[in-house]
Amino acid sequence: MIPRTLEKTVERAMRTFPAVLIIGPRQSGKTTLLRILATLSRPTSGLVRVAAYQLPQAEADLRNHLGLVSHQPLLYGDLTAEENLQFFSKLYSISEDRIREVLDIVGLVKRKDDLVRNFSRGMQQRLAIGRAILHNPQILLLDEPYTGLDQEAGEILDSLLLGNAREGRTVLMTSHNLVRAANLATRVDLLSRGRITASVPTSQLGSKDLIEFYREGLRGGGPV
């Protein structure tokens, strides 16, 4: 179990780098970092500020602007796709029209009356993405979103993420799928044993450089 210490104030420079990819070996704390930013966990020490929101005081406000896609779909198996979205729309005070819109974006309109427990992993993940963008969050956090996705679902996710960056939303993503994810990101950070040891804008990286960057960073490139 990794201790939850963030060494310094973690501040994402959102304006300059709207889509950040965080890579790192297993147990480096990627999921923990995302959970802390999503207000699901509290760090055992250190301060966290997300955009203008100082945590933990402004947690409740921040949640209005956050969407999370994690490895688990966060969906109810015994409800249909539509009912799941209906439930979350009530919690976020979203109108019902948006549900239709979201189902359309993730390509699940035809399956809206099917129970989620009968969905494939790819479909569940698509619906999970739908749930995450239901309330049009300014910040989207994704934890290994490509895991278990089929081709179609992967493409939907790609276009979604590209669209986000264009619309000025911030995306923070962790992924093992280095090349694919790096194509969508504007910056790549390397997390190792709970610290960000290297960071580089993708404009300065070619795909071969990315793998070098990863290896280099793991050898201990020093704190940023």
Add this chain to the structure above:
Amino acid sequence: MRSYLRAVGAVIWKDFRAEWRNRENLSAMLVFALLVILIFNFALELDLQARASLSAGVLWTTFIFAGTIGLNRSLAVEKDRGCLDGLLLAPVDRSVIFFGKAIGNLAFMLLVEAIVLPVFNFLYGLNVFQPGFLGVVVLGSIGYAAVGTLLSTMVVQARTRDILLPILLFPLTLPVVIAAVKASQGFFQNLPLGEFSVWINLLVAYDLIFIAVAFMVFDYVLED
């Protein structure tokens, strides 16, 4: 305030909708309750004389055991597929989860009790349809559901979750059981209300105190 109530309503609606799909939880509770009554019937060999004084005890024991099953399942659903995180991400107060789940649990308990009572009446000829007695059933169930919901939310995050809930819950809810049984006996034996109204007062006091404490403490149960 309205969005708060809407959120609580949403949680309750979700649980009802999901339960209605396959009614697994309800049938499990119901079958278990009837089995317990059957076992008591043979184990205690209730004769007519003994019935009046023992039946209240048998009834409440049945409710308690059936209630535990419902409580466990209700929170297990949230643990499945990580749904609890979905609730925690929503921009609603944590207490919404408490009240939503507790009211849902209470409703399921009452539903099961509503079916078990006529069966009891049929088997043992006890007049269970007195409004006073039904009031006691509701009061006792409220206290049990409130403490049970809080504890099951805790327990579902522990490793030994299956056995832990009854161990933690039963000692704490003993006052409810004692008071509910004494008050029920009063109604069954047609005693004048003044003689046993103190037990009803105790039930009300317990409900108020524990709902208040559970409300105050619930945030800490879900903090991570």
Add this chain to the structure above:
Amino acid sequence: MKAKPKVLTGLDFLSAVMVLIAAGLVFFYAPVEVQMGAVQKVFYFHVATAWVGMLGFLVAAVAGVFYLRRNEVRWDIIGVSAVEISLVFFLIAIIMGSIWARPIWNTWWTWDPRLTTAAIVELIYAAYMLLRSGVDDPERRARFSAIYAIFGFISVPLTFISIRLLRTIHPVVIGGAEAASQGGFNMGPSMQWVFFFSLVAFSVFFADLLWHRIRLGELKSAVESLRVKAFQEGM
């Protein structure tokens, strides 16, 4: 590593002495009660240990509140120490009660309300220990223990009130006297003396044990932090 404070050594000595004196007083100074005979002398230690057992629960509940508000590990250590020690003290109280009961009521145990409550209270704290063993994450464990300690402590007066409402055969020595209770007796002045001294002696003893146990807990916690640090540094 912090050395054992001199005050603690002093407290060790003091509590040992006081308990010995209390025992001496009970056996040699306190008069033999007319109706019950020598067995009544169990009363002094029985009430003292029961009192201390309840005190421990109060400490655990307060520590629980402090832990939730301040999130400092030491409150969790205080809480579990108090519960562990009280568990044992209360058990001793129950056993002594049985010893007293046997000749007086002719039975080791009865399901009368006060005894039943004592059993319940003991079970709540056993449940607390089981809860702790079922949660692996230390922070979560501390939080849950704090919550349960608070709940447990609040349920006790409610359970106690349900006793007072039911007729009881347990002697109500301090407070109202009920016609239905057997085994009540009046405490003469020398008895009162011994009684209060025992109470104080056992409280001191409790404080001593608590301090030792807290130290043990803190050392354990220090070891754990070192281990975590070592992991982080990749040793």
